[in-house]
Amino acid sequence: MQAQILDVYSSPNGDTWRLRIGADESRVVQHVPNAASGGQASEMPVEAFLSSDEATPQRDALVVLLGQLRRDALLPSTHDSDERPVPRKPAVDALLLTAARVRTFAGEAHLTNASGFFFARDERLFLVTSRHVVSDAPSEHFPDRLEIELHIDADNLGASTWFSLPLYADGVALWREGADDGGAIDVAVLELERDRLPETARFDAFGPEHLPKPDGELPVGASVLIVGFPLGFHDSLHHLPVVRQGVIASAFGLRFQGKGCFITDARTHRGTSGAPVVTRDPSKVGSTDEPRLPWLLLGIHSSTIDMGSRDVQVDETLGLNSAWYSDILMTLTR
Structure with missing residues (x-):
């Protein structure tokens, strides 16, 4: 498959998160801070990004995107940890x-x-x-x-x-x-x-x-x-x-x-x-x-x-x- 980069979430202060799917089907989350923070991008494997039970907008957005990709058959199913339910705190009161x-x-x-x-x-x-x-x-x-x-x-x-x-x-x-x-x-x-x-x-x-x-x-x-x-x-x-x-x-x-x-x-x-x-x-x-x-x-x-x-x-x-x-x-x- 060809490599893909998909937008995940953009925060009000200008930070952005993207999902990069490599040609070898590897998946990482790219975080690009706003210019005031230096704009130096960093990457983290999807499994590590989802391992925290802290409810954040970018994490919730990634869960939704992964589900949508699976439903659309654009992301192959695996037995990685992101396929299993991840404990989450309520996102809203x-x-x-x-x-x-x-x-x-x-x-x-x-x-x-x-x-x-x-x-x-x-x-x-x-x-x-x-x-x-x-x-x-x-x-x-x-x-x-x-x-x-x-x-x-x-x-x-x-x-x-x-x-x-x-x-x-x-x-x-x-x-x-x-x-x-x-x-x-x-x-x-x-x-x-x-x-x-x-x-x-x-x-x-x-x-x-x-x-x-x-x-x-x-x-x-x-x-x-x-x-x-x-x-x-x-x-x-x-x-x-x-x-x-x-x-x-x-x-x-x-x-x-x-x-x-x-x-x-x-x-x-x-x-x-x-x-x-x-x-x-x-x-x-x-x-x-x-x-x-x-x-x-x-x-x-x-x-x-x-x-x-x-x-x-x-x-x-x-x-x-x-x-x-x-x-x-x-x-x-x-």
Whole structure:
């Protein structure tokens, strides 16, 4: 075979990595530093390059390229170590894989963008989002299906597909919603049939173990993260959400103004509805058996809060948001 040199990865600072396949089928990785670092190229056998379990973009890119070459029959199979699964650290925080980008449709017409997340209980899997995402009379928003974006390759986050979820069957709504003595709760849950999902679907899910304990305390001002897709914005290469940071702005555990929600102070936008509101679980941080998801799922982001009496010419928006307490999920997934 003829010698080949294939691009593997280029870093933002100008470093490049290439795969050189010799005429004798030997394989080495060439690293060319940027000019500021001297630009002196170095080479390393593929086996040595892959032997580290450190997750780096260039290493992940090489794994993907080798797989593609094998699928295209451009690289002969061998029994070298790069043919065997290599232990790898997760390339991305599992928290980002709990969130799902949501699109709503009426027929083939795309209506809105939103956020959601996965929740698992007793081997069953659910998509959680805001109630007004699936139906909202005030805005005359009545979609008949949702689409969620799923990763389909654990080694290549750039590979994804859209999965359609009907909202009605024979005219009957398929989602679950709830209400209490404070009125309707802006949370909707749809059960997902695992065997209908793509076989290689890659995601993470919260569970009952991630809900705050009844006797847990979270002070006003405690830091929270809201994981979603504001205005549909996201990492379009890896199909991942972004995270906004905020704080708890009301007494956590109390029903704000008699409703089953609490208040966050964070900058949010349309498209964030249905996003999980989380904080680090202090009992898990730094422990020797720290789980893949060391987070507490505090609530489900609903919407921004504004004052009807606000003078739009003089007063800024409050910058506050409502989030529904996550314990409603134990009722809706029962």
